[in-house]
Amino acid sequence: IKNKHWTWRFDDPITGQKLGKSVLVNNFCTNARGNEGMCAQCHAGFGMKDSNYDFSNEENIDCLVCHDATGKYYKTPPTKGNKACSVMFEGLKPINWTNVAQHVRLPARSNCGTCHFFGGGGDNVKHGDLSSVLFHPPRDVDVHMSEQGENFACIICHVGEGHDWAGSRYIMIAKDEKEHAKPKPGMERETATCESCHGDKPHPTTVRGLKQNDHVDRVACESCHIPAFARGGVATKVDWDWRTAGRLRNGEGYKEEGYKQGNGEWRHTYKSIKGSFKYDENVKPLYRWFNGVMRYTTIDTKFDPSKPVEINYFSGDPADPDSRIWPFKRMHTVQPYDKGNNTLVYMHLWGDDDAAFWGNYDFAKAIKVGMEKNGIPYSGEYGFIDSYSYWPINHMVAPKEQALACEECHSKDGRLKNLDNFYMPGRDAPRWLDILGILLVLGTLAGVLGHGLLRVILSRRNS
Known part of the structure; x- marks a missing residue:
């Protein structure tokens, strides 16, 4: 009622x-x-x-x-x-x-x-x-x-x-990032949100998926x-x-x-x-x-x-x-x-x-x-x-x-061109600066992966 x-x-x-x-x-x-x-x-x-x-x-x-x-x-x-x-x-x-x-x-x-x-x-x-x-x-x-x-x-x-x-x-x-909001469809829950079924990390654990999850x-x-x-x-x-x-x-x-x-x-x-x-x-x-x-x-x-x-x-x-x-x-x-x-x-x-x-x-x-x-x-x-x-x-x-x-979205004339007061790569900076930022991120990722690979190789030699 x-x-x-x-x-x-x-x-x-x-x-x-x-x-x-x-x-x-x-x-x-x-x-x-x-x-x-x-x-x-x-x-x-x-x-x-x-x-x-x-x-x-x-x-x-x-x-x-x-x-x-x-x-x-x-x-x-x-x-x-x-x-x-x-x-x-x-x-x-x-x-x-x-x-x-x-x-x-x-x-x-x-x-x-x-x-x-x-x-x-x-x-x-x-x-x-x-x-x-x-x-x-x-x-x-x-x-x-x-x-x-x-x-x-x-x-x-x-x-x-x-x-x-x-x-x-x-x-x-x-x-919606509350744990109680993530059961399977048809089960009782307090919300009707995407997260209530898909969680707050819905994308696969690939490099692209991890970056997409950063947007959630x-x-x-x-x-x-x-x-x-x-x-x-x-x-x-x-x-x-x-x-x-x-x-x-x-x-x-x-x-x-x-x-x-x-x-x-x-x-x-x-x-x-x-x-x-x-x-x-x-x-x-x-x-x-x-x-x-x-x-x-x-x-x-x-x-x-x-x-x-x-x-x-x-x-x-x-x-x-x-x-x-x-x-x-x-x-x-x-x-x-x-x-x-x-x-x-x-x-x-x-x-x-x-x-x-x-x-x-x-x-x-x-x-x-x-x-x-x-x-x-x-x-x-x-x-x-x-x-x-x-x-x-x-x-x-x-x-x-x-x-x-x-x-x-990540372009000068993209869908978010009229949203103000925040920085978005591809929209708000010169293209060369975005490219430099991407290269720095990729370089950092390569360094981390290289460091990990080197440790694996050295550990095997020592054993």
Whole structure:
């Protein structure tokens, strides 16, 4: 009953912030709070209509959303919303409850993916490294999930006890070197990290492997072993502009398909209910120092409107021993905010009333009602502001032969060219100095090996 899939809340013990879908504002559909009727299709409970839901009643827990094996189980909102959204639920076949009840299992990738692959309003929209490709990925897209690889289900790494799953994005472990975190897959552990299976010296004891192991305390495994995200033919959303939402044709909302992704399918680049979008595929991540501590701009956070708002921002520094270089997806959005109070806003998006934006396209009404329903002060004046959110990349691990080559980072114009305040060979010094350094290292190694060999030879002579 404390599971975040059920509570939609999380109290961060490090920052003290109250987090979770029930309170946070994001830069996709902006807020679940006040729109529970739509968002609760992926909630592990029955009948969530609004923020007054009774989380103490365990009879409301929906086991089937995670344990159904038929793929035919679904939930619909308590109301179909306005005309613009009601079409989403047309043509659904009635659930065969007897069949569903006879097919219950441990959560499979299809259960997790039904929600997590489609978060933010579409396939791979939000995370960038979680898409429908991962239902049956080729080995070169994800070596762990592929049937030609390890064929892991999500719960192999995201091990849970009492339905409290390891691996929450709200409390991450950027650097895991604890002995208790290294059992085999499927065994109980507190973390879902690369080290929990591979240890903190994962490379072979060759000269090259030993040098690679020297990187482990400074570079996250994902930075080298996930060369790009949004691979396999499904694009991810990278830009969203709410300002264009609400345009009509013949008095009705409409959609435009303007992006053809790698698998041949078209993606919407405009929807009247949401605005304009941009997508990208095979994206090189943004690299930043990260120590696992993430802070969020919440509904009551005041900010300087002359600067972009960081929806979430993270700690990390090359001088911090708990920090590593991590890969991220960065999402850009132009979204509404309270122009008088300089805060973000809750919008009333979903519903069949005249204030719900998804159908009536009135920002003023949608924001006013969204704030009032949740008891949040609102100045009555809204504007639009640039925002960024950052999504750590953990999935779509490529086979080892596709890991980044040294020169991808160790070069003047490499992937880490914009990371400051630390020295990196191949990037920060004249080439002759790097060559001299390499020669000195090789010379030292040759001297040590020669000295050892000489001792072996002399010992044999003396014996």
